[in-house]
Amino acid sequence: MSNTPDSYVMPKTASAGSHATDSATADTHQGQAAPGIDRHDVEAVNAVENRPLYADRVAIHPKRAKGTFRNLKWLVMALTLGVYYVTPWLRWDRGPALPDQAVLIDFANQRLFFGPMEIWAQEFYYVTGLLVLASLALFLVTALAGRVWCGYACPQTVWTDLFIMVERFIQGDRNARLRLQKAPWSADKIWKISITHAIWLLISVLTGGALVFYFRDAPTLAYEFATGTAPYIAYVFVGVFAATTYLLGGLAREQVCIYMCPWPRIQGAMFDDHSLLVSYREARGEPRGPHKKNDTWEGRGDCIDCKQCVVVCPVGIDIRDGPQLECIQCALCVDACNEIMGKIGRPGNLIAYDTFHNLEAAKTGGTAPVKIFRPRTILYMVVIPAVLALMTYGWVNRSELQVNVLRDRNPLFVRLSDGGVRNGYTVKILNKRHETRTFSIDVEGLPPAIEKPKITLVGFAGDNPRVDVAPDNLRALRIYLSMPASSVKKLTSDATDLTFVVTDTGNGSQTRRGTLIRTPKR
């Protein structure tokens, strides 16, 4: 067996059109897999041999699993939903001029606020940095333990899980739901299905409603929603997000993971023979078959073919077919199998997090230790802190002042009546501090023989005027530099280098920007 990630089982094209499985009618109890344990006569909806290139979707009705991983998933669900709903309500005091929402994406003012961080539109690369960190972290966990993200934390998984929970609460567990699906339309069926969809829709609207709070002051927007005075675009986005939540989490479910999401395709390159993946321990489980009381366990595998792992699976696969693209590694089959193993008195973890390496070794009766530190994981572990350090360095040394000098291009220069020349510039000063700052403007860098040009700031009187720039704001200045004819004659080129010096009069810090002064062709 070559259980490498790239040996994924591909859909069989030959079986197109022969898709006969119908779990809605086939799931009856056929005898016992072992004393006290029902044997489900069921075929995995997305079993390897049932994958034509195109087929109508067969609804999957996952049975409820109980166990460690299920509990972990509940915990992660509570945590992620909690973070999602609570974050916009957290406050962060930034002074009177700025919003006090801890996490705010302020499109109107082109700012991103993350607690103490304030990101202007032109500093969006910090967000790129955050995304780089997130993807590296994702690569690391994937190299270590496979699709942990898919199985536990991905919003698609969390909301699908939530929607299945609602479905189970209203319509009952798997068998009840199958019966309901099979049953003719009745008042009871209409009621149960419509109340399920109504709750899904309510959750969807709340989901969409929570998302828009990230884009506008949450208490204000909540008040506006309550009084019906919110901007229409807020309603539009609540509608869009609610619709996608309902569609993806309620209706499409595992199809999103199997057909829409690119991550399952990418992950094959992310893990290797040493990654811990949810796996069926074939060496221990096979040959599988029903087990009767008092039968010996000698000469047979531990798998009693009860198919509990199949019925709990939210993507409708049979984990015993080996590693599959469809598997989101939620580990619910681990819980289901462990429960059964407990009942029949066999050791647990017939399905467990295991490495390809160890699975292969088990075939010959050996074991292979888990190897966490491998070149790939070490690389990720080194790169993550490096990126983090780079970002921190960038943040700590973030300039709180930005100066841009734009030279007039039409006209390039203006001839004055005394034979001198004047150039026009637009100087933009960006004050990122939360206080008003005062600047003075000067020029330098002309050849020593040239007298300093006369500086005129449009809208300011007197020599060397002071320019106030409001907190967290930009000010554009029109500046003219005039040279007398005597200076122009001394220049050797029609484009002479020149530097603007912007001095913060508060602390004396200077910012320099080079540009040119243009004169007539000689």
Added chain:
Amino acid sequence: MADKGRFDEATGTHTTGHVWDDDLEELNKPLPKWWLYVLYACIIWAIVYWVLYPSWPMMTDYTKGTLGFSQRALVMEQVAAGKAAQAKFRDAIAKAEISEIPKKPELLNFALAGGKAAFGDNCAPCHGRGAQGFKGYPNLNDDDWIWGGDLEAIQTTIRHGIRSNADDDTRASDMPKFGEEDLLEKAQIKDVAEYVLSLGGSSKDADAAARGKEVYAENCASCHGENGEGNQELGAPNLADAIWLYGGDKADIVTSINTGRGGVMPPWSPRLDDVTIKQLTVYVHSLGGGK
């Protein structure tokens, strides 16, 4: 068409029953249902659209639709809304003296923005997009003004134009056509041109300039001044500086003396409203040469 098709074993599909050339048949491959439904939905959409919105062109008119939607009306609404939003500033500018506007930063910003737009729409064709001017059309960035460069003077020039037939208060001054009307001899014109060059220090023929000095004193000095310093009251340009509206070569100057030049600028007062003219004034004044 023949009647019903037969079932084709090899492909598992029915044929349409259409046979050519004895044995050439066509498999019945209907369009996908979803595709057809989308098409039908589009057709229904189109019919509903025809009823609700303007759609069909007629000979002289078009169908208006029951919703009464009109993109033109929408634009007019937006224009009106824009005007209403500007009303605060426009009213303040309408009331303010021209000299007051640059002292109030809010009004200054508004006037500069509006003036820049109005300049592009109305003035740029002659004076250039950057107000850099062309031969015969003054550069508005420089510090040389024929009719005066303070706010009041600029406003008057924009409002009434120069040598315009359409405005009684227009700026008017007519330099005689010394050559065309035979007021001066050709030689005299060449001499006086040389003298004009000497005023700015660029004459190369001192004798001719000396001869021209007398001609200048008799014919030109009354308007252009003893030393060629010009007179903004009369719209007589400074002849001693480095800026030449019609060119500073001797040939250009000779032509100017021969023809008297006399460029025309239309009066903008009836065409542009009072507020726009004030905005333009402030904008032109801000270009660097304003006095």
